Amino acid sequence: MKVALIATDLDGTFLRDDHQFDHDRFQSQLDQINANGQHFVVASGNQLQHCIDVFAGIHGELTYVAENGGLVVTNDGQVLHESLLTRPVLHELLTMVMTDPVLATAKVSLSGKKGGYIRPQDDSAIMQYYLSNIKIVNDLMAVDDHIYKATFSWADADADAHAALINTRFKGRLRATVSGGNGLDVIAPDVNKAQGLAYLQTHWQVTAAQTAAFGDNGNDLEMLREADYSFAMKNGILPVRQMAAYTTTHDNNHDGVLRTIATLI
Numbered sequence: 001m002k003v004a005l006i007a008t009d010l011d012g013t014f015l016r017d018d019h020q021f022d023h024d025r026f027q028s029q030l031d032q033i034n035a036n037g038q039h040f041v042v043a044s045g046n047q048l049q050h051c052i053d054v055f056a057g058i059h060g061e062l063t064y065v066a067e068n069g070g071l072v073v074t075n076d077g078q079v080l081h082e083s084l085l086t087r088p089v090l091h092e093l094l095t096m097v098m099t100d101p102v103l104a105t106a107k108v109s110l111s112g113k114k115g116g117y118i119r120p121q122d123d124s125a126i127m128q129y130y131l132s133n134i135k136i137v138n139d140l141m142a143v144d145d146h147i148y149k150a151t152f153s154w155a156d157a158d159a160d161a162h163a164a165l166i167n168t169r170f171k172g173r174l175r176a177t178v179s180g181g182n183g184l185d186v187i188a189p190d191v192n193k194a195q196g197l198a199y200l201q202t203h204w205q206v207t208a209a210q211t212a213a214f215g216d217n218g219n220d221l222e223m224l225r226e227a228d229y230s231f232a233m234k235n236g237i238l239p240v241r242q243m244a245a246y247t248t249t250h251d252n253n254h255d256g257v258l259r260t261i262a263t264l265i
Contacts, residue, residue, distance in 0.1 A: 004210035007041035012216040030060040043193045045179045049132035065196035070148040072196045083188045106152040112145035153183035177219040194222035
């Protein structure tokens, strides 16, 4: 089986739980992918610079669908698409989360063009890992940047229920999507990984029948629907495994994506 485009989520999918992957094996595969004229796409809810940092030391063509589709950047730095949160609706969202008794315990971050923004009380090793060029500010409302995404997480809460609250309040204006664990991302209503992937399919004139995609969580569902070769991770949540055409034989901690890529190149 050969395809023209291979897209993968990062956390819980391409990366092991320790945030690592087999660099030598992937470099060998990427060399072959590039030689074949195929394309490799990193499709993540994470900040662009974090995605780039994950692949530090890897050489070859890598294209990024970052911020859950809010930012699409080619290997040479060409921005094909970006979608921003407007300041008024972002401020309304922050006010809701910070004042609602159910939501107010959230850890909060904003992902912008110039960097990531957190409050002093939100600083943690996890934030330091996922955000590049972190700026600690006392007031998130005062941030002056192009904001792609707001992220919220709770220590012991149901992110799906919280996403439903936000989606009900901001229907047609924002969209909350669970990114894993107890966290969720809030993005513009028309933004998702599938939209980002579609820009690249058009850019490269690649069809869904020539596309493979890998994912494990709710924010991967739309992207998987855009690929005829849709792979749910063995460790993926049930809705992802139910809708994907295939399930990987191995989970993310046992190189499920890399083992499957070997059959696609």
